[in-house]
Amino acid sequence: MPSYKAPIRDLQFVFHELLNADDTLGTLPGYEEMSPDLVDAILEEGAKLCETLLQPINQSGDLEGCRFTDGQVSTPQGFKEAYQTYAEGGWPSLAADPEFGGQGLPETLSFMMEEMINSSNVSFGLYPGLTRGAISALSQHASDELKSRYLPKMVEGTWAGTMCLTESQAGTDLGLIRTRAEPASEGTYRISGTKIFITGGDQDLTENIVHLVLARITGAPPGVRGISLFLVPKFLSDAQGAPGESNAVSCGSIEHKMGIKASSTCVMNFDQAEGYLVGPENKGLACMFTMMNSERLAIGIQGLGLAEVAYQNAVEYARERLQSRSATGAKAPDQPADPLLVHPDIRRMLLTTRAYNEGARAIAVWTAVNIDIAHRHPDPAAREAADDLVALITPLIKAFFSDYGYETTTLCQQVFGGHGYVREWGMEQFVRDARIAQIYEGTNGVQALDLVRRKLFIHEGRLPERFFDLLDGYIKQQQDNDSMRPFIDPLTQASNLLQGLTGWLKKRGEENPDELGAAATDYLRLFALTALAYFWAQMAGIASTKENDETGYYGTKLATARFFMGRLLPQIHGLAEGIRSGSGLLMDYEESEF
Numbered sequence: 241m242p243s244y245k246a247p248i249r250d251l252q253f254v255f256h257e258l259l260n261a262d263d264t265l266g267t268l269p270g271y272e273e274m275s276p277d278l279v280d281a282i283l284e285e286g287a288k289l290c291e292t293l294l295q296p297i298n299q300s301g302d303l304e305g306c307r308f309t310d311g312q313v314s315t316p317q318g319f320k321e322a323y324q325t326y327a328e329g330g331w332p333s334l335a336a337d338p339e340f341g342g343q344g345l346p347e348t349l350s351f352m353m354e355e356m357i358n359s360s361n362v363s364f365g366l367y368p369g370l371t372r373g374a375i376s377a378l379s380q381h382a383s384d385e386l387k388s389r390y391l392p393k394m395v396e397g398t399w400a401g402t403m404c405l406t407e408s409q410a411g412t413d414l415g416l417i418r419t420r421a422e423p424a425s426e427g428t429y430r431i432s433g434t435k436i437f438i439t440g441g442d443q444d445l446t447e448n449i450v451h452l453v454l455a456r457i458t459g460a461p462p463g464v465r466g467i468s469l470f471l472v473p474k475f476l477s478d479a480q481g482a483p484g485e486s487n488a489v490s491c492g493s494i495e496h497k498m499g500i501k502a503s504s505t506c507v508m509n510f511d512q513a514e515g516y517l518v519g520p521e522n523k524g525l526a527c528m529f530t531m532m533n534s535e536r537l538a539i540g541i542q543g544l545g546l547a548e549v550a551y552q553n554a555v556e557y558a559r560e561r562l563q564s565r566s567a568t569g570a571k572a573p574d575q576p577a578d579p580l581l582v583h584p585d586i587r588r589m590l591l592t593t594r595a596y597n598e599g600a601r602a603i604a605v606w607t608a609v610n611i612d613i614a615h616r617h618p619d620p621a622a623r624e625a626a627d628d629l630v631a632l633i634t635p636l637i638k639a640f641f642s643d644y645g646y647e648t649t650t651l652c653q654q655v656f657g658g659h660g661y662v663r664e665w666g667m668e669q670f671v672r673d674a675r676i677a678q679i680y681e682g683t684n685g686v687q688a689l690d691l692v693r694r695k696l697f698i699h700e701g702r703l704p705e706r707f708f709d710l711l712d713g714y715i716k717q718q719q720d721n722d723s724m725r726p727f728i729d730p731l732t733q734a735s736n737l738l739q740g741l742t743g744w745l746k747k748r749g750e751e752n753p754d755e756l757g758a759a760a761t762d763y764l765r766l767f768a769l770t771a772l773a774y775f776w777a778q779m780a781g782i783a784s785t786k787e788n789d790e791t792g793y794y795g796t797k798l799a800t801a802r803f804f805m806g807r808l809l810p811q812i813h814g815l816a817e818g819i820r821s822g823s824g825l826l827m828d829y830e831e832s833e834f
């Protein structure tokens with residue numbers, strides 16, 4: 241059975257030392273009570289919950305899966321009790337607004353907790369994860385009456401939230417949605433239609449489920465301009481606000497799927513169900529984007545969480561499994577063979593995973609700090625700058641983190657050889673669970689299009705320029721620091737390549753939009769690798785000043801930074817060649833030739 245130990249030390253390094261987040265967050269209005277001790281205490285409590293409550297039911301949850309009987313979904317054994325402990329511990333309310341019963345702590349803490357939850361049990365994490373996204377959409381767009389009726393229960397964790405977008409004919413292209421909303425009495429609507437693939441559409445963890453549903457009001461214009469957002473509860477609330485009569489919402493079936501088997505994926509039927517408009521008519525997609533952006537970040541963190549737990553178990557195995565002798569002479573002469581860890585190829589797989597994980601963790605926490613700045617900073621210019629960076633980085637986190645998550649859980653499975661392929665060791669579950677993150681919440685191909693078609697161009701190209709200014713500023717600041725050359729030189733090369741390609745691609749895209757589509761996935765990866773290089777250089781900068789490091793932590797950080805720069809960053813050159821090869825190689829191919 242796999243094990244998991246939360247990477248508290250590394251999270252603390254990123255939060256306290258790399259980002260100096262105590263100072264940044266502590267000066268934001270509402271976060272004055274924050275202290276390093278409080279952050280550490282929350283991380284330690286969160287780690288305990290994940291290691292002792294959620295991780296032990298991960299493998300059993302996968303084996304048992306969800307069940308669908310008499311129209312009701314049951315989650316695997318232990319999930320209900322674990323959810324109750326999670327909710328009673330106040331975890332759903334960590335970063336929620338005190339007006340609705342939240343603890344009002346920074347979003348950054350919730351993000352760090354998210355990584356630990358995803359390492360220990362992705363399926364479990366999806367239930368409260370979607371509720372968090374629904375809370376943020378309702379907080380921003382719902383009427384005061386809906387907020388006061390629904391948010392306190394959702395923040396408390398006794399009611400859950402879902403996101404109902406997908407229909408059988410409408411996946412990526414939400415303009416094809418057919419679910420209808422007919423105006424009814426007292427400003428309510430009757431919602432009719434079938435949604436598919438709805439995560440947590442039904443479950444037995446909470447006493448009510450609040451569905452956020454995209455539908456078309458009778459007479460609305462076609463396409464995405466005619467979509468509105470509705471709140472449709474499973475149970476209508478009675479006069480006291482408690483769940484009363486059943487609404488006309490039912491689960492038709494659940495999917496049988498490759499991974500995240502303990503997360504219910506439901507067909508949801510709405511049959512003249514009572515619903516309430518959220519936000520303005522026909523602006524539903526824009527309102528839903530509040531939830532989708534929050535979920536995209538959360539899905540990226542699934543990749544990081546799974547890659548972390550896979551790494552930990554693969555290292556453990558590589559230390560113990562004895563196979564073959566080291567090519568440079570026996571390292572364990574008293575044993576019949578050396579441990580796997582002596583072999584360069586095993587080290588390549590482990591270090592690839594580790595270097596991506598630690599870099600991704602830095603990007604994730606930095607993004608969360610920017611979310612807090614964007615929400616709370618008193619200066620509108622600072623809020624705008626932070627918001628731009630979050631908008632730019634969101635598709636990178638969703639797509640790159642989930643891509644490398646799948647790649648590296650597979651590498652860690654490979655470390656186990658045949659033992660990674662069988663169930664006992666748990667490695668094949670990590671691979672299966674990681675795969676979905678590349679697909680849902682907007683496929684990774686669609687994330688790459690969001691980056692190249694939208695994020696590069698909006699506000700006259702301001703978003704990438706914000707990031708390039710950070711790169712240029714840091715490189716300039718370090719240019720006379722000789723000891724940093726091994727990190728600054730490759731970062732400079734990557735930054736120049738990325739900035740040059742960005743200008744080139746935008747120009748080509750204006751002439752022929754297929755150029756953007758052809759380059760999108762490789763460009764997103766090149767961008768992500770450059771962002772990782774920026775954070776790895778900074779981490780190396782801090783580690784290199786810690787001369788009296790008795791723990792070995794900083795020495796290892798420096799070695800991993802060198803590995804990233806020397807072994808992983810050079811991928812950018814191949815990616816650049818692919819990008820420059822243009823769309824012709826793809827689009828000149830005749831359809832009949834496929």
Ligand SMILES: Cc1cc2nc3c(=O)[nH]c(=O)nc-3n(C[C@H](O)[C@H](O)[C@H](O)COP(=O)(O)OP(=O)(O)OC[C@H]3O[C@@H](n4cnc5c(N)ncnc54)[C@H](O)[C@@H]3O)c2cc1C
Pocket residue numbers: 403404405406410411412413436437438439440497505676679680681682683684685686689
């Ligand atoms: C386990 C699971 C849970 C899910 N949970 C939810 C949920 O809670 N709520 C919800 O609403 N949905 C959910 N989904 C649905 C999910 O978000 C969609 O499956 C996903 O958005 C893709 O839609 P699709 O499957 O219809 O694929 P399609 O849209 O048919 O896409 C097929 C392929 O074509 C590509 N493609 C499509 N359009 C373009 C384009 N313009 N340019 C280039 N490539 C393109 C896609 O990238 C993809 O590779 C879930 C799905 C699964 C499997």
